[in-house]
Amino acid sequence: MRYYKGAAMGVKGLQWFIENVRPEVCVEVNLNEIAKRIRQEHPQRTPTIVVDAMSCLKYWYTADAWVHGGQWKEYIHSIESFIEAFTSVGIKLVFFFDGVVEQNKRTEWVRRRLENNREIDKIFQQIKTSGQQPAKEMFFIPSGLATFSRFALKSLGVETWCSLQEADYEIAKYGLLNNCMGILGQDSDYIIYDTAPYLSINKLQLISMTTVLYSRENLCRSLGLNKCDLPLLACILGNDIVSANSLQSLRKKCMALYQRKQNMLPQRSDTVLAVARYISECLCSSDRIKEMARLPISEEVRNLLERGIHSYLLPAQQSPWIISKKDNISDIPSCVMEICEDVLKIAREQHIKAEGFMVYNVLSVGEVECSNTLEDPNETELPGQAFVFREARQRIYTLLLSAQHDSSKSISEVKEWFVYPGNALQMPEMVNIIPLNLPEGLPDLKKLWVSEEPAMKNLRFTTFLALFDLHEFVEEISVLEPPVIGICCLLIYISRQVDSLSIEDIDAYLSQAICVRNKPLSHFSFTEVHYVDTRAVQLASLFIRGLTVLIAANTTCGFPFKMAYLMPWEIFDGIHFHSKYLKSHAGCSERDLLEENINWISQFHDLKVLILKACEKKGRIIQSKPRKPLAGKYSPGFRAQNRKRFRLAPRSQTIMKYKMSQSKTSKLCPSYNI
Structure with missing residues (x-):
């Protein structure tokens, strides 16, 4: 499940950095025009966008009332309108939902649930004080919205899947293997994967069929990195697998080196810039694996870092930062019982x-x-x-x-x-x-x-x-x-x-x-x-x-x-x-x-x-x-x-x-x- 209160998932601080510090990474695109170009160049190919459905819930829930349990007829009508906007311009949508919580992400899942509990407590306090629904900034999706959205999409006849492992991975994998025109969501992990272009659901305008494409190439160019370096950047910054606390000392070292050269007070954007410069100037030698081995971190954290990098590698992809690609979580989880x-x-x-x-x-x-x-x-x-x-x-x-x-x-x-x-x-x-x-x-x-x-x-x-x-x-x-x-x-x-x-x-x-x-x-x-x-x-x-x-x-x-x-x-x-x-x-x-x-x-x-x-x-x-x-x-x-x-x-x-x-x-x- 995802945190719905507005904070982007994925790599810590990266989404904010892209949108506020590196505007060249944010490219406005017209989805209708992209689809037309695909059909012209590849007549047999249907322009397809794979959608992170969990990122869409807040976008779809447009009803003013939310605290009372959900305006469900309005909700399904909103989803119908969403689908119609794409099908009318010949774009196929394929939806993915999270189907499991992987064990290596349980800690982060718990942290977000407890944080949500604190938000819910504030919501009820506000209701008791005012007798009214809280303001929009306190919006919390109605209970069960994610569960019923699967069936809403199925009932409307669109291709809908539920993941057997981390949905981000399956979405990125689908986008790569099916040559999709984009991944629609709001999770900075999608700019880390080497897959289809990452399109913003938050910036989507259905009337004009425009949105923002977060350019992977422009990000690498602005940071002086190669695509293969992005998984390492993501893990040092902190993500769902490698917690921000795990590599805090390494980030402090990056910041110290960066500020010494910049000779200025630290800014919010400096963490991303500092880590990127550390990777490009201190680690990007001809033998990246040796450089990884020299990182001033414990063996336990090093193994965690390698697992984090592995998690971004899609089928047939390799990384110069690790010796070999370990298998991702099996499609069929190991059973805890002998079931027929x-x-x-x-x-x-x-x-x-x-x-x-x-x-x-x-x-x-x-x-x-x-x-x-x-x-x-x-x-x-x-x-x-x-x-x-x-x-x-x-x-x-x-x-x-x-x-x-x-x-x-x-x-x-x-x-x-x-x-x-x-x-x-x-x-x-x-x-x-x-x-x-x-x-x-x-x-x-x-x-x-x-x-x-x-x-x-x-x-x-x-x-x-x-x-x-x-x-x-x-x-x-x-x-x-x-x-x-x-x-x-x-x-x-x-x-x-x-x-x-x-x-x-x-x-x-x-x-x-x-x-x-x-x-x-x-x-x-x-x-x-x-x-x-x-x-x-x-x-x-x-x-x-x-x-x-x-x-x-x-x-x-x-x-x-x-x-x-x-x-x-x-x-x-x-x-x-x-x-x-x-x-x-x-x-x-x-x-x-x-x-x-x-x-x-x-x-x-x-x-x-x-x-x-x-x-x-x-x-x-x-x-x-x-x-x-x-x-x-x-x-x-x-x-x-x-x-x-x-x-x-x-x-x-x-x-x-x-x-x-x-x-x-x-x-x-x-x-x-x-």
Whole structure:
């Protein structure tokens, strides 16, 4: 996963240096013109750009609202527009997502997750202070955005891949081997690899189809280096493999030599210049390997430096700085358990094609991770999503680990790197499997995935329900529409797991899902809330993370449902949920929550009865517990007295014209929550 808060990934300080100190490296290009030239010179070749999809998430998420859980219909529309802009000028796009976190980068992954936690803490503090979404500079992508973006692209028919190793490497490799016209992303590692040209996603203007090309040749010319020297430069500066601290003493030596010659105070740009000059003047002899051996660093750091250089070498490439090219991480990770080869092969193929979720990571290395979620670190009543969905994950692990060959050597736990407040991520949590309640026992995983026997369709469905402990409700749930089945399973599960969940919360979840399913994109641009509730923010993130568990269960069970039915743009909208939450806790009637639509009210009632029945079956009685907003200027009373001072969105003006119910609860619905 990547850090999304604006800092470029890759080589420490290099992206800033290129953009602020060496403008000659930044060349504005017109992608349409480049594509035309390629077609003229090579009529049989389709101009292709390989895209670092993880770098695009912030570019694609253009909705103003982000803290409420995501504006998903707007998001997928943004991706559609992005793809159309390229296809209209004859450019093919190929997308890559990170599929693993390599062990030699786990430390950096942890550092960024903990840094994100601090940013999230500030976000919640700001919400509590102002009652509003924080300013744009605090933007944090909605939970689950990276996961669902894979399926969004797949649903739109574009070529999408999920990496088996570091995605940067696979992207650079694809760009080289397929003679791509460019790599679109925002990671300075792409200027280090000797591959296709590096194009900026941040500078991309879709209307004019222009962006900035970071010229590898111009960078080398300005620094007095050869292309083969760039990996060494990157490693001394610090990257994801060689931490900046590892070679701090060497950089200090470079700086001392550089400043002695410059005879001036150090500048921010001097580190890159100093290291480059040190390489070109002190190390670039006819025998670079001997020069590497003379570097004033320990043997351990030298080995790390060599590994860092190796990581930039693509197929058939060599480096004068190292004796030989070591193999990069194997395409198939070494298994921590003996899994049926056919099962692993199927899971691997699904993983590569971005068709499944989580399954291959469990089967191949027995390890999974989940990045940051918008969760309030000071929230005491709502457990983190890592805990809420652990039981479902444990059942998923049970089913997956049943594919082990030797029961005497079988492994019964999975390593989890899940980010939540209070978890220092010093080591993974070992999560055990738990029994799966199926009358016929655990199904054969390979048959569950590939068999076309008529009975398998039903078995996949019942197994899916068993993962959420809903095997007793097969008949009631099976008659529902597929998208509604996902909603129902998720809300029953959350209601059982979260003791503080109230009737008002269920009403908000359920009413927004029903309304979202039946509204066009154009409706949501008119929905606005004037008060942000931190609990609603966390409940929204909880629901979205729950959808990722649904798609993991769907993959594990051999796809009893089309993945499209479990996507958030089908059943969730952050602003809409927030509006329903505030209205529900203010005492609005079910009729108002369902916007007086008789059909929606009927469906809402049937699903709510089923959810409460399933909870009661487990001894969980859901209580009404309306919650008032924080006191102060964002309270209902203040807004009622100062209504003219607050701008109402067009959607709010429309809703306020609705005829209010004569019930007492309906009259309690204040205007602030619309």
